[in-house]
Each structure stands twice: as structure tokens, then as C-alpha cells.
Amino acid sequence: MRILPALLLCGALNGQIPATDARNTEIPNTDTHFTARQYKTLAEWQARRERLRKQILSAAGLLPMPPKTPLNPQIFGRIENKTYSIEKVLLETMPGYYLGGNLYRPLKPPPPGGFPAIASPHGHWTYGRLEHTVLASVPARCINLAQQGYVAFCYDMVGYNDTIGTPHDFGTPTEQLWDFGPLSLQLWNSIRVVDFLASLPEVNASQIGATGASGGGTQTFLLAAIDDRVQFAAPVNMVSAIMQGGGLCENAPNLRLDTFNVEIAAIMAPRPMILVSATGDWTKNNLTEEFPAIRGIYELYDRAANLESMHQDAPHNYNQLAREAVYRFFGKHVLGDSDAANFKERSIRVEKLQDMLALHNRPLPANALDYPGVFAQWVRTAQGLVNQITDRGQLREMLEYALGAEWPDRVVSEAKGEKIALRIVA
Secondary structure: OOHHHHHHHHHHHHOOOOOOOHHHHOOOOOOOOOOOOOOOOHHHHHHHHHHHHHHHHHHOOOOOOOOOOOOOOEEEEEEEOOOEEEEEEEEEEEOOEEEEEEEEEEOOOOOOOOEEEEEEEOOOOOOHHHOEOOOEEHHHHHHHHHHHOOEEEEEOOOOOOOOOOOOOOOOOHHHHHOOOOHHHHHHHHHHHHHHHHHHOOOEEEEEEEEEEEOHHHHHHHHHHHHOOOEEEEEEEOOOOOOOOOOOHHHOOOOOOOOOOHHHHHHOOOOOOEEEEEEEEOOOOOOOOOHHHHHHHHHHHOOOHHHEEEEEEEEEOOEOHHHHHHHHHHHHHHHHOOOOHHHHOOOOOOOOOHHHOOOOOOOOOOOOOOOHHHHHHHHHHHHHHHHHOOOOHHHHHHHHHHHHOOOOOOOOOOOOOOOOOOOOOOO
16 A cells, blocks of 8 residues: 555645644533524524434434334223223333333223323333322323323333333443443333324324423433424423433433534424423523524424423422423313313322332233343344345445544545555654
């Protein structure tokens, strides 16, 4: 190989390289105060939107999307009240990996076309999907939604309640190379939850929404960003320009390269969304920063009316005031009912924990995998997907997202060949 051309190439490129590498001086983290960029045209935003979607999918190990194997839903332990029912659910979101949850259904007959449905991820509450406190009651939310005419499915974060195939926090360097972590598993589970809801005979598959708070809020806007079947959403107390999520289930390598949660949440546009926030946490600036930035995206679609906000003086929460704001918003945009009086929260009957847990006195199915087994299954799936790809353009795109690199708009110099040798001459 000839050294001189390579050195000349280095000299030509040297004039194009900044004296200071921004990657060494501008290092954002989850607590950086970000500023939203401005988009002048819808076309400019839509190009950015598509890239962000693929970036999220790549960071979650879902580019390309894994095959959707049978969910084999197990629905049992039915409890009936006067206006709703609750059932335990186990879903096999990938072979040998089980997701637990509770399905809340109205007892009245479905309307023509079926009930709207809501995927309801929980936050980092002590009792997960069974948390029932003044600050956050997941059962109150789901029961009231069922009474209002929705099918609601509240499901576990990984490592919580019945979803015990992995711990909640994990991610060794080897696992991260395979994009295997709590964010990846939870986002995949959320996609499969939408599949499950859409499969229920009484559900209108064109009217599926999502709502959750805290870590469940992160899951809500990530799901809405990559799955257009989510037609309405309420990420609660999470969309922030000053904090991007403290848990491993809210972070993954390459997830927020040159972006942050406000942009990711804006991918929901122009579908209806309400941003719920509070003075006592990282959403304290919502009315002056996050909401106006996202509204700017909705305005590009001429759909500003599809975005609303609710801000209250309170600590981090999904409390009754927040829930009622979400009920009203969904009622107006989904049920066609703008009468706020119809969405006051009713008191609920709290069921015994053993009547809500899918694995109470019940083992996991015989094929259930342990933690190493779940990782091995993830790797086998990824290897099988990549081995089937023959399109070099698709492989190149996957590599660009994995490396966090872009092909430059203007190439200063390019040499065809298999190898290039660089040598420093004293």
C-alpha cells in the first residue's frame, strides 16, 4: 500500500477538523438543561421525526423489529363489580418471557366499532401497578377509565410484580452491545401490549391510547413515538427539558444523541396529547418551556388544539387532579364528551393484592426463561434477524445508528478500496 496518498488525504482533511472536538467539551447528561430547536417547515420536522424514530428503535434493539411471536394470553381470576371487571393477565411477549398485568373492562355492551383501549404503564412506585396512595393510584385510574367506557390494561415494568424474568435494573457492557436492557424490554413489552389490546374482540383497534406517570410517562411517550397505533396519549410528570429520566429503564446507549425528551414527545404530533406537570418536580417549567416547544410542532400540522397542558402545585405525582385532567382530555378527544362533570373521579373498591397478582399461588409457565435465558433468547432473535438481511443499504443504515454517525453531505475526498494505511512521520 502507498503511504503518501494517505498522508495527503490526512492533510486535506486536517483543515476541515475543528481545533476543539465538541465531543470532549459538550457532554450532555440526564440533568442538562436543554433548549428545543426550532423547525420552520413541516417537511423539515417530518424528516427529523423519521430519524428520531429510527434512533429510538435502534437504541432499543428494535431496528429491525423482531418477529411478533404468539402472545398466548392467559386471562383469569375475574372479579366483577357493578360497572367493571378486573382480570389477571400473563402475556408471552417473546418465547419464554412473560409480562404480567391487570385487564379492566366495562361491563356494559361495547358501542358500534368497540371500546377504545388504553395501555397503562406504571412508574417507579413501591407497589408497581398496584400502587394506591394519594400521590398515585394505578387501580383508581384504571377502574375509572373502565367506568367511563375504556378497556384499560395496566402492565408491569420489568422486574416488578409478576414480571420476574429479569431484575428491574440490569445491563452489563456485553448486554449493552446487544441493546439488551430494561428500556429495550419495556418498550418491546409496550408494543406487544398494543398488539394484545388490538386483538380483544370488544376493542376498537383504531382507538388505542396510552398514559402513565414518571417512568410510566417515559414509556408512554416512547411508545407513542414509535407506534402510530397509539392515537391519544397522556405522559404525566415526565416530559422535561431539565431531567431526562433517572432509571435504567428510561435510558439506553445512543437513545438521546443530539436530542432530548421534549423532541421525542413531540413525535406524537398531530395526535391528541396532554402534558401533565407539577411545580414540585422536573416538569416545573412546562408552561414556559416544554409545552410551548411541543405546541410549535403541533402548529406545523395546524393541529394546536390537539395539545393541552395541565399544571398544578404539587410534588411528583399522578394524583386525582392529574387523573381527572386526563379523563377530561380523553373524554373530549376520544369519547366526544366535553362535559367535565362526567369525568369526576369516583371512589373505588381496592381489591386484595392476592386477587390482583397473576402469580399468586400460580407458577410461571413451564417454558419460562430465567434472566440468562431471556438474554440468550434476545441474542438469538437479533442474530436471526441480521443473518436474513441482504440489503447493504439497510445494513449500512443500521450501522450508522449503532455508531451514532451520519454520512456527510459533502465528502472532501474519498478513496475506493479495502484498506488504508496511516503513518505518522517524525
